[in-house]
Amino acid sequence: MSAHGTPIPMTSHRCGPLKGVAEVPGDKSISHRSLILGAMAVGETKITGLLEGEDVLDTAKAMQAFGAEVTNHGGGEWSVFGVGVGGFAEPDNVIDCGNSGTGVRLIMGTMATSPISVTFTGDASLNSRPMARVTDPLALFGAQTVGRKGGRLPMTIVGAADPVPVRYVVPVPSAQVKSAVLLAGLNAPGETVVVEKEATRDHSERMLAGFGADITVEETDEGRVITLKGQPELKPQSIIVPRDPSSAAFPVCAALITEGSDVLVPNIGLNPTRAGLYFTLQDMGADLTFENMREEGGEPVADLRAKYSPNMKGIEVPPSRAASMIDEYPVLSVVASFATGKTMMAGVKELRVKESDRIDAMAKGLRANGVTVDEGEDWWSVEGLGIDGVPGGESCDSVLDHRIAMSFMVMGMGSQKAVSVNDGSPIATSFPIFESLMGNLGARLTRDNH
Numbered sequence: 001m002s003a004h005g006t007p008i009p010m011t012s013h014r015c016g017p018l019k020g021v022a023e024v025p026g027d028k029s030i031s032h033r034s035l036i037l038g039a040m041a042v043g044e045t046k047i048t049g050l051l052e053g054e055d056v057l058d059t060a061k062a063m064q065a066f067g068a069e070v071t072n073h074g075g076g077e078w079s080v081f082g083v084g085v086g087g088f089a090e091p092d093n094v095i096d097c098g099n100s101g102t103g104v105r106l107i108m109g110t111m112a113t114s115p116i117s118v119t120f121t122g123d124a125s126l127n128s129r130p131m132a133r134v135t136d137p138l139a140l141f142g143a144q145t146v147g148r149k150g151g152r153l154p155m156t157i158v159g160a161a162d163p164v165p166v167r168y169v170v171p172v173p174s175a176q177v178k179s180a181v182l183l184a185g186l187n188a189p190g191e192t193v194v195v196e197k198e199a200t201r202d203h204s205e206r207m208l209a210g211f212g213a214d215i216t217v218e219e220t221d222e223g224r225v226i227t228l229k230g231q232p233e234l235k236p237q238s239i240i241v242p243r244d245p246s247s248a249a250f251p252v253c254a255a256l257i258t259e260g261s262d263v264l265v266p267n268i269g270l271n272p273t274r275a276g277l278y279f280t281l282q283d284m285g286a287d288l289t290f291e292n293m294r295e296e297g298g299e300p301v302a303d304l305r306a307k308y309s310p311n312m313k314g315i316e317v318p319p320s321r322a323a324s325m326i327d328e329y330p331v332l333s334v335v336a337s338f339a340t341g342k343t344m345m346a347g348v349k350e351l352r353v354k355e356s357d358r359i360d361a362m363a364k365g366l367r368a369n370g371v372t373v374d375e376g377e378d379w380w381s382v383e384g385l386g387i388d389g390v391p392g393g394e395s396c397d398s399v400l401d402h403r404i405a406m407s408f409m410v411m412g413m414g415s416q417k418a419v420s421v422n423d424g425s426p427i428a429t430s431f432p433i434f435e436s437l438m439g440n441l442g443a444r445l446t447r448d449n450h
């Protein structure tokens with residue numbers, strides 16, 4: 001089954017050069033948070049450049065179900081009339097977050113300290129992902145959970161009527177867990193403290209501060225200590241969502257492996273908690289430059305220019321970089337196949353609990369297409385075959401995972417024979433214009449049953 005409908009088998013044929021400007025959609029992480037924090041503010045938040053992918057649209061529907069007024073004005077302009085911290089109504093129906101781990105985990109946080117009961121569900125991928133990482137800390141606030149074995153969705157959370165603030169050391173590097181605890185802390189009295197040993201994307205901290213919450217971040221020997229004062233009145237904001245560096249990865253990586261390519265991907269946020277892929281590609285010898293570096297809304301932003309790079313070398317990706325490029329490993333493994341030598345990726349066991357087990361999904365598809373992959377529980381390595389050495393020619397299972405589907409489409413652009421996926425429909429969860437954008441650059445993608 002596809003994420004939200006009928007499977008769409010797709011094939012990517014060798015192509016090149018890719019040329020032009022790739023205007024990728026808005027950042028998924030910031031889009032979810034804009035809707036959620038907008039719903040928890042008092043008054044009207046205006047959002048420009050919201051990602052209109054299925055994951056974010058499911059979060060918009062959820063915010064409406066909790067009583068916020070969410071309006072799509074067209075052209076990426078949205079507004080949210082919020083109900084205030086502690087103002088969520090109990091939804092009349094089940095909250096379906098589709099394919100989105102970020103959506104469901106953040107929303108669980110928002111309701112866990114309100115006296116309402118909410119049942120959450122999702123698609124087959126989301127319903128197989130671990131939720132105890134979020135419900136365990138939410139229980140410390142006083143929330144109760146009834147779910148399936150192993151802490152899986154569908155799951156009902158009964159929010160705490162008298163929440164207490166918590167101090168929580170996040171046991172896995174996860175911005176979703178950190179954010180769920182912070183969002184729960186909003187409606188608890190006193191100070192909620194979250195400690196993360198490894199820095200993960202910090203959009204929640206930045207945006208909570210922007211909405212007027214009293215939040216501080218300290219770097220200590222224990223890690224990043226985030227302290228949030230509960231029960232603030234959040235002030236509505238005007239938000240311009242930057243373009244998504246995780247989506248930009250696809251046209252950038254495609255340009256590196258297709259002969260003669262020169263692609264400009266403008267206005268990409270290079271927040272250090274998100275930009276690890278781009279430094280890794282540069283370390284591999286990619287012809288990738290950051291043009292027009294500037295600051296926008298307190299974040300570093302640049303135009304990325306990626307050119308055909310026939311001489312890339314395999315490297316050991318520093319494990320300390322993992323959190324800052326966690327969603328980009330699938331497409332990095334494709335680029336690594338076109339480099340010479342081995343690329344080693346360690347410290348990445350979180351990849352096993354994403355929309356799919358991403359190490360397993362990529363290893364199977366890469367091997368089917370002639371690439372040697374080795375793997376352990378928290379590492380994997382790819383033996384590069386050089387720029388013209390990847391055979392291709394086979395179909396891969398995209399396992400309800402947008403990033404797996406897009407990564408294999410990129411692979412087909414540079415391999416000797418075309419590469420297919422059994423279902424490209426999950427791409428719409430994060431990058432609904434992927435096919436047209438890549439097609440306009442010169443990619444040859446076909447839908448096989450149309």
Ligand SMILES: O=C(O)C1=C[C@@H](OP(=O)(O)O)[C@@H](O)[C@H](O)C1
Binds near residue numbers: 173175
């Ligand atoms: O907080 C977020 O917006 C996200 C956090 C990451 O997940 P984890 O927190 O599970 O690492 C990432 O993989 C996901 O795409 C978006």
Ligand SMILES: C=C(OP(=O)(O)O)C(=O)O
Binds near residue numbers: 100103430
């Ligand atoms: C892991 C991802 O998303 P989520 O956890 O929100 O489903 C992703 O977009 O790569």
